[in-house]
Amino acid sequence: MPDLTPAARTAATGEDIWLLRRRDVTVAELVxxxxxxxxLHANVRPRAGFQELRRLxxxxxxxxxxxxxxxxxxxxxxTRIRRAxxxxxxxxxxxxxxxxxxxxxxxxWRWSDEPFPPQR
Numbered sequence: 330m331p332d333l334t335p336a337a338r339t340a341a342t343g344e345d346i347w348l349l350r351r352r353d354v355t356v357a358e359l360v361x362x363x364x365x366x367x368x369l370h371a372n373v374r375p376r377a378g379f380q381e382l383r384r385l386x387x388x389x390x391x392x393x394x395x396x397x398x399x400x401x402x403x404x405x406x407x408t409r410i411r412r413a414x415x416x417x418x419x420x421x422x423x424x425x426x427x428x429x430x431x432x433x434x435x436x437x438w439r440w441s442d443e444p445f446p447p448q449r
Contacts, residue, residue, distance in 0.1 A: 347371065348417040349429075354378055356414070359436050367439040373431055385410050386431040393430065416440065 345361035347369075356378040359371035373379075389410055392403040407428075416427045416438070426445050429438035 345419055347419060349379075350415045350417055350423075351378055351382065351413060355417075356382060359438075368437050369439070371436045373434050373436050382410075382413060383431075385413060390430060390432055 347359040347361070348355045349357040349359060354377075356376050358374040358376070359369075360374060361369055361371050363370045385406070389403065389406040392399065392406050396403050410429065414429075415423045416429060417423050418440075424440040424442060426443070427438055427440040429436065
């Protein structure tokens, strides 16, 4: 399917789809499968360019499993993800804040429509 806006893709397929972008290139579609507020769950449909990012998500999950032992290491890993990608909501806007995990073909995340205040 051509690179439609998330809203157009949702209308065309009937699926609720978020996009994962690197710069202006869509590297994955996140097709909603359910939710557990505040988390959304989705199947990952990777596209060209996603494989280059896979290691970032694998590293983040590995460190998440040991969050209590080394929070700073997890935070550095997640910062690399945030610098590499943006998350586009079905209405087409990039959400300013999100916490996204990807494990294989499954993704789960939460987001905020408002930027978080700068940390001091």
